[in-house]
Amino acid sequence: xxxxxxxxxxxxxxxxxxxxxxxxxxxxxxxxxxxxxxxxxxxxxxxxxxxxxxxxxxxxxxxxxxxxxxxxxxxxxxxxxxxxxxxxxxxxxxxxxxxxxxxxxxxxxxxxxxxxxxxxxxxxxxxxxxxxxxxxxxxxxxxxxxxxxxxxxx
Numbered sequence: 001x002x003x004x005x006x007x008x009x010x011x012x013x014x015x016x017x018x019x020x021x022x023x024x025x026x027x028x029x030x031x032x033x034x035x036x037x038x039x040x041x042x043x044x045x046x047x048x049x050x051x052x053x054x055x056x057x058x059x060x061x062x063x064x065x066x067x068x069x070x071x072x073x074x075x076x077x078x079x080x081x082x083x084x085x086x087x088x089x090x091x092x093x094x095x096x097x098x099x100x101x102x103x104x105x106x107x108x109x110x111x112x113x114x115x116x117x118x119x120x121x122x123x124x125x126x127x128x129x130x131x132x133x134x135x136x137x138x139x140x141x142x143x144x145x146x147x148x149x150x151x152x153x154x
């Protein structure tokens with residue numbers, strides 16, 4: 001399987017730092033994720049919706065990748081969720097990371113914050129990447145603003 005199959009994954013977006021983001025991959029698409037060289041799959045979906053991949057941890061493991069699950073409730077993202085995400089990203093900084101949720105909206109917001117607050121990517125550059133996928137709704141914009149304020153970022 002070729003890396004080009006990554007483009008078949010819903011809302012797939014390659015981030016310049018060696019991190020790929022997407023919506024929920026299928027079982028078959030996990031093989032493409034592995035073939036593309038990813039070492040770690042970080043899942044921000046809750047695991048409780050019909051669109052989630054059943055037994056995802058096991059399926060990721062079968063492909064020889066590590067699996068990190070940080071369930072983020074769509075209507076209630078928390079600072080604790082973000083801290084776990086930052087930790088997972090930092091712990092795997094020397095690995096190829098594939099980060100997904102259901103539609104790559106949770107992930108795009110978390111990646112925006114990670115890039116700005118941990119990688120010193122300029123705010124507008126990171127926002128432009130996030131906005132390729134969506135413009136955060138009121139809940140998510142409030143979450144983003146609060147995270148930036150906590151870190152002293154204007």
